[in-house]
Amino acid sequence: MALEERINDLLYDHLQKKDREKFNKKLAKITDNGIAYGIPNDSYSYFTFNHSMEKFLGNIKGIEHIKNLIRDKIIPKLGTEKIILNTNIPEKLLLESGLKKGQYAQPKANING
Numbered sequence: 001m002a003l004e005e006r007i008n009d010l011l012y013d014h015l016q017k018k019d020r021e022k023f024n025k026k027l028a029k030i031t032d033n034g035i036a037y038g039i040p041n042d043s044y045s046y047f048t049f050n051h052s053m054e055k056f057l058g059n060i061k062g063i064e065h066i067k068n069l070i071r072d073k074i075i076p077k078l079g080t081e082k083i084i085l086n087t088n089i090p091e092k093l094l095l096e097s098g099l100k101k102g103q104y105a106q107p108k109a110n111i112n113g
Contacts, residue, residue: 027085035066036085037074040105044085047073053088063093070097078103 020041030036030046032053038044047069049056056062066089074084075098084094084104094104 031086031088035069035074035089037078038082038085040083040085045077053086057090057093066093067097070094070099075099075103 023041027036027044030044030048033051034046034048034053036044036046051062056066070084078084083102084099087105087108089104089107091104091107094107
């Protein structure tokens with residue numbers, strides 16, 4: 001019986017890991033061209049752009065658009081459990097948008113703003 005339980009546990013862990021990998025792969029595609037917010041490793045909603053996030057971050061109008069979107073559309077929907085899931089937006093921009101630490105995923109080290 002213990003062996004069967006152990007096998008079930010290993011299978012469950014493996015399936016959970018595969019689901020997380022699939023979730024994170026889809027999330028990465030979305031955040032390349034938009035902003036995702038939700039519960040890490042669980043669920044998300046998103047706004048997408050016609051251009052890449054990198055292109056938006058490359059000009060003043062794009063940066064202002066991101067700030068306004070976060071401030072006006074996303075922050076009101078965050079509640080207590082949801083955060084911005086993007087790691088490709090500079091922390092400075094997130095803070096300037098009105099977010100507080102803990103309301104966003106930690107940006108990648110090479111992202112600056």
